[in-house]
């Protein structure tokens with residue numbers, strides 16, 4: 368209730384900020400991108416995780432506005448980096464509700480135009496849910512976005528129910544293996560190998576999330592996984608700290 372009131376009554380820039388977490392190329396060990404992660408903080412409520420306030424925003428019809436705010440902020444923030452590193456990719460999370468809105472792809476295009484940010488340098492991350500491949504609205508939005516040159520990634524892969532084959536029919540280019548698989552690698556080695564092999568056979572780029580140890584990294588270096596992300600390299604940090612890193 369309080370989160371809802373704040374989001375409805377206060378300008379987003381007063382309570383929201385965007386942090387960035389590096390994404391690293393496994394072959395070169397170089398930073399090749401960053402994921403934008405929303406942060407919410409007020410004097411009264413303190414820090415509230417997006418896992419808590421995003422569902423509130425979705426429930427009260429605020430997710431489109433918040434999603435546009437994050438995307439625009441992140442494009443402005445990352446533009447200078449893209450200018451000096453043409454292959455740098457900014458990844459922004461979007462919720463299914465945004466993809467179900469038929470104005471979404473036009474709104475994204477407008478933001479890219481306004482910020483003069485290249486579509487080729489943007490990844491939109493969609494959490495894997497059953498509805499992704501079944502919804503015609505989502506399918507249409509992903510197809511339209513795919514044609515603009517934007518990369519579409521399936522986030523938290525392995526936690527939902529979509530088959531890789533179904534995903535391949537959508538305009539999806541990247542899989543992000545859910546961090547729970549990396550955390551429990553002792554038990555999930557075979558699953559992780561299988562996800563990477565299947566993903567690669569469908570020409571998808573693979574990102575492993577939640578890499579926290581050298582051991583996890585060394586395992587992944589022995590696979591054809593493309594990119595890694597996690598506390599071992601960097602936590603999500605403010606723009607200032609990200610630029611310093």
Ligand code: G
Pocket residue numbers: 403404405416417418421437459460461462603
């Ligand atoms: O950064 P953190 O681990 O607290 O993020 C928790 C969850 O919130 C993750 O699933 C992440 O994808 C999601 N999230 C973070 N930022 C955004 C955002 O800008 N939009 C949406 N839809 N989800 C976000």
Ligand code: G
Pocket residue numbers: 388404460522523546576577578579596597598599603
């Ligand atoms: O659902 P999504 O993958 O977008 O969520 C990303 C979330 O995971 C962010 O909130 C980020 O803070 C968190 N995160 C990123 N790297 C690590 C990590 O190495 N370990 C853990 N436990 N969380 C991480």
Ligand code: MN
Pocket residue numbers: 402460492522
């Ligand atoms: Mn994500």
Ligand code: NA
Pocket residue numbers: 460492493494522523
């Ligand atoms: Na996510």
